[in-house]
Amino acid sequence: xxxxxxxxxxxxxxxxxxxxxxxxxKLGGEVTVVAYGKAAGAEAxxxxxxxxxxxDSSINDADNQQITRLVASAVEATGAEVVIFSHDLVAKxxxxxxxVRLKAGxxxxxxxxxxxxxxxxxxxxxxxxxxxGNVAVKTAVKIISLLPNSIQPENVGGTATVEAxxxxxxxxxxxxxxxxxxxxxxxxxxxxxxxxxxxxxKGPENWGIVEDLANVLGAxxxxxxxxxxxxxxxxxxxxxxxxxxxxxxxxxxxxxSGAIQHLAGVNGSKVIVVIxxxxxxxxxxxxxxxxxxxxxxxxxxxxxxxxNFKNAN
Amino acid sequence: xxxxxxxxxSPDTTSxxxxxxxxxxxxxxxxQYIVNPYDEWYALVRALELKETIGGNVTIIxxxxxxxxxxxxxxxxxxxxxxxxxxxEPTDAFFVASQIAEYAKKNNxxxxxxxxxxxxxxxxxxxxxxxxxxxxxxxxxxxxxxVNGTTLTLEQEIVGGLQIxxxxxxxxxxxxxGMAEQRIxxxxxxxxxxxKPLEVIAPSAVDVYTSFESYSLPDAKKACxxxxxxNMAELVDLLHNEAKxx
Ligand SMILES: Cc1cc2nc3c(=O)[nH]c(=O)nc-3n(C[C@H](O)[C@H](O)[C@H](O)COP(=O)(O)OP(=O)(O)OC[C@H]3O[C@@H](n4cnc5c(N)ncnc54)[C@H](O)[C@@H]3O)c2cc1C
Numbered sequence: 001x002x003x004x005x006x007x008x009x010x011x012x013x014x015x016x017x018x019x020x021x022x023x024x025x026k027l028g029g030e031v032t033v034v035a036y037g038k039a040a041g042a043e044a045x046x047x048x049x050x051x052x053x054x055x056d057s058s059i060n061d062a063d064n065q066q067i068t069r070l071v072a073s074a075v076e077a078t079g080a081e082v083v084i085f086s087h088d089l090v091a092k093x094x095x096x097x098x099x100v101r102l103k104a105g106x107x108x109x110x111x112x113x114x115x116x117x118x119x120x121x122x123x124x125x126x127x128x129x130x131x132x133g134n135v136a137v138k139t140a141v142k143i144i145s146l147l148p149n150s151i152q153p154e155n156v157g158g159t160a161t162v163e164a165x166x167x168x169x170x171x172x173x174x175x176x177x178x179x180x181x182x183x184x185x186x187x188x189x190x191x192x193x194x195x196x197x198x199x200x201x202k203g204p205e206n207w208g209i210v211e212d213l214a215n216v217l218g219a220x221x222x223x224x225x226x227x228x229x230x231x232x233x234x235x236x237x238x239x240x241x242x243x244x245x246x247x248x249x250x251x252x253x254x255x256x257s258g259a260i261q262h263l264a265g266v267n268g269s270k271v272i273v274v275i276x277x278x279x280x281x282x283x284x285x286x287x288x289x290x291x292x293x294x295x296x297x298x299x300x301x302x303x304x305x306x307x308n309f310k311n312a313n
Numbered sequence: 314x315x316x317x318x319x320x321x322x323s324p325d326t327t328s329x330x331x332x333x334x335x336x337x338x339x340x341x342x343x344x345q346y347i348v349n350p351y352d353e354w355y356a357l358v359r360a361l362e363l364k365e366t367i368g369g370n371v372t373i374i375x376x377x378x379x380x381x382x383x384x385x386x387x388x389x390x391x392x393x394x395x396x397x398x399x400x401x402e403p404t405d406a407f408f409v410a411s412q413i414a415e416y417a418k419k420n421n422x423x424x425x426x427x428x429x430x431x432x433x434x435x436x437x438x439x440x441x442x443x444x445x446x447x448x449x450x451x452x453x454x455x456x457x458x459x460v461n462g463t464t465l466t467l468e469q470e471i472v473g474g475l476q477i478x479x480x481x482x483x484x485x486x487x488x489x490x491g492m493a494e495q496r497i498x499x500x501x502x503x504x505x506x507x508x509k510p511l512e513v514i515a516p517s518a519v520d521v522y523t524s525f526e527s528y529s530l531p532d533a534k535k536a537c538x539x540x541x542x543x544n545m546a547e548l549v550d551l552l553h554n555e556a557k558x559x
Pocket of ligand 1: 017116182197198199200201221223224225226227239240241242243254256257260261262265275276277278281289294295296350500
């Protein structure tokens with residue numbers, strides 16, 4: 001199937017972008033990428049299977065209406081049958097708009113390639129990760145928003161041609177007054193490794209031992225809901241049913257009890273390590289590796305052991 | 314300001330998730346439905362706060378059958394002025410958005426608010442679809458919303474940070490944490506909710522774009538391997554050689 005992948009500007013080297021392009025490549029047809037802004041680095045997506053990158057350089061910033069128009073123009077220009085997004089905040093705003101505009105069914109948060117033997121169905125997480133659903137798409141054009149960390153990017157060693165494209169994006173309706181981006185931190189939904197802590201840490205002043213571990217691992221940090229609610233940690237770190245849902249390769253949870261609402265946001269993790277002083281904590285039932293112990297002692301020891309491991313490897 | 318708040322039902326967060334009819338239907342047996350937390354805590358409460366400061370009307374709308382009137386009464390008890398129920402099974406996001414957009418088009422709302430997603434299907438689809446149907450701007454996942462005349466000032470999450478944006482009404486906004494604090498309905502609210510107007514409307518015909526064919530549950534976890542707290546080198550070794558995640 002001919003595929004079109006939308007990639008955020010300046011995300012040509014992001015893992016989530018490689019995943020989306022790999023996904024498109026596996027659909028078996030020609031793969032076109034569409035983006036706006038600066039085209040520098042776009043050709044690198046060829047390595048993951050993109051044949052062509054269309055870049056509309058008339059804008060450097062775009063709101064969701066403009067991106068919707070851009071992608072719709074690219075679908076028309078390429079005759080794509082499947083449109084692929086990485087399921088991030090931009091996709092969550094654009095993909096639904098595009099669904100209405102193109103009369104194309106949307107699979108939101110796909111976690112696998114589609115089954116195409118009989119129709120077109122795609123697996124998604126439902127009930128906050130407590131179950132899976134199979135969504136059948138009945139329309140001619142299909143839109144898939146792919147959950148990060150769902151497939152392994154595959155470098156197939158190709159190159160992509162970069163072409164200027166006029167997406168007829170129109171004017172912006174949303175005026176950006178100010179942007180705040182914390183420097184250097186890894187966005188939680190994209191992180192492979194996550195270190196998380198809960199009320200067991202007793203106060204915000206104790207987060208140094210969590211950050212030390214995260215730094216040695218190159219991990220993002222997360223927290224339980226009460227910790228964000230009382231302001232010990234920023235809201236964007238709150239994971240769970242009412243926070244961010246994540247599915248990293250490794251989730252280390254210290255001083256978190258493992259309430260059902262917390263588990264809902266993290267049970268897609270490949271490997272879960274739980275550190276809790278209470279051997280009865282429910283989180284151990286969802287864990288792969290468990291340590292019954294005081295987080296204040298265990299976390300620094302784990303950091304130390306990881307440092308030794310990194311030095312030896 | 315004339316505000317429409319879209320509410321959805323969702324199973325209580327502690328519900329056991331199971332399926333029936335050959336894994337094609339959610340098993341509602343023993344399930345308690347609540348107003349989807351994002352819709353209730355953030356979208357509805359912020360709408361009420363805006364009404365309290367600048368005046369106007371707050372209508373709630375849901376697509377569902379008669380059994381869903383309990384969540385409607387709850388939203389009215391919290392303070393919405395009137396309610397609309399589109400009398401149909403909410404089969405997918407596109408169906409729900411089509412129905413709500415059709416009602417919204419006829420009733421000239423300044424602002425349509427939704428939660429950022431439901432906690433059962435987690436799709437984040439309905440708000441964006443409504444915005445496209447109405448051809449109006451959409452601010453997604455807003456954590457703050459202020460109104461000055463016809464200008465909305467919002468704080469919204471973006472990939473890896475936050476943005477302050479301005480947009481003119483009419484607009485659609487999906488609401489996330491930070492926007493407001495949960496309100497518990499009081500006795501007066503609950504009594505008043507019984508007599509507030511609830512309009513039931515027949516759905517219009519809509520093409521089927523997607524459908525949930527079947528469901529499955531994750532494989533049961535194998536037993537957790539316990540590691541001595543003094544032996545973190547062993548954990549590191551297991552993560553490297555057994556789990557292969559570092
Ligand atoms: C509708 C609803 C939605 C919710 N959504 C979410 C959500 O999205 N995310 C979320 O996280 N929660 C959510 N919750 C809250 C959830 O039910 C729990 O209350 C919350 O996850 C508990 O956080 P916690 O584990 O940090 O704190 P606690 O439950 O207080 O647990 C602290 C843990 O730390 C351990 N501990 C204490 N001292 C130490 C020590 N020195 N070393 C090691 N361990 C120690 C304790 O044994 C305990 O297990 C929701 C609740 C509701 C009702």
